[in-house]
């Protein structure tokens with residue numbers, strides 16, 4: 291059994307969906323659990339539907355939903371040849387459910403409505419791909435992952451109930467392979483015990499696939515992307531990037547932690563725990579070697595790994611009355627950050643101050659400042675970038691830093707981080 295994950299870029303157009311089918315056809319004797327995310331930028335469009343609904347701009351929300359509906363119906367029609375196929379009834383049901391949500395008065399928190407609306411993208415894409423695959427002889431069954439992935443009600447970042455979900459996978463998903471080779475299901479979504487839809491965090495389909503791989507004891511998991519494999523830096527930001535043929539779980543988790551947008555950070559743990567290799571491969575050319583992520587990989591063969599996080603803010607928190615910022619105060623500060631779900635990307639402390647770098651989220655920063663300013667003086671600096679280089683070499687570092695004013699720096703033998711202003 292293998293787990294495949296196809297993301298939005300691989301479903302961007304009819305041609306790409308056909309390419310996905312060709313990849314799957316290249317594994318004729320394999321049992322495949324295929325996790326699919328929403329097509330192209332659908333999730334972003336649905337986020338706008340949710341925002342407008344919550345702001346009670348119902349007509350705009352309905353119009354945006356209609357656009358999503360039409361584009362999906364068109365893709366399905368081209369792939370299936372007409373609109374008579376039963377999948378159109380299924381698609382209509384999904385739209386009707388979303389329209390019902392739009393008809394409600396928003397009485398609950400935003401994140402709840404977000405999850406009821408935004409997960410639609412995955413339901414649509416999987417239904418279309420499943421119907422198309424069946425129509426070209428790739429016999430498969432469509433699975434509603436919300437019947438399998440049970441979570442808590444931490445909307446937009448729901449946590450999987452591992453024991454319950456494992457039971458569902460063993461009892462409901464594994465037996466599907468007795469009669470079929472392919473099961474197609476959604477990434478990114480799940481459901482609470484009240485049957486409310488949830489999402490697992492943006493880009494969460496990689497993680498969904500890893501949960502399945504773990505629970506089905508898969509031989510490996512492949513993430514099919516539009517790039518060659520994992521690179522040592524984002525090619526959109528840096529010239530001369532190189533492909534990494536082999537890398538350890540630990541290294542990838544660090545890269546993701548520092549902000550590399552390669553793989554969802556939660557993906558590694560379920561795979562590492564069962565020693566399931568993760569392959570990153572290019573769906574445009576499946577013969578390219580790609581990257582293998584596994585327990586041990588030769589660190590000496592790794593190039594310097596560069597991650598740049600943009601739109602950062604430096605917060606300087608200083609005690610007003612000159613009292614020391616020691617463990618007790620730091621724990622208060624962390625409590626506040628934790629309460630507001632603000633992640634600290636880099637921190638440093640001195641006698642009476644604490645500096646940290648966080649993503650620029652104006653609403654959260656305003657709340658942070660409001661809460662902190664009773665005890666502390668706050669100065670903040672925005673428009674910054676956080677550079678992280680693993681296995682750095684001095685020449686490269688100076689080249690990268692050229693023309694920037696460094697505001698904070700931290701280094702260990704393996705890693706350097708510089709927060710700078712352009």
Ligand code: ASP
Nearest residue numbers: 327328333492493494495
């Ligand atoms: N469609 C979701 C997103 O764009 C999940 C994913 O792509 O993994 O965030």
Ligand code: MG
Nearest residue numbers: 298327328333
């Ligand atoms: Mg996506």
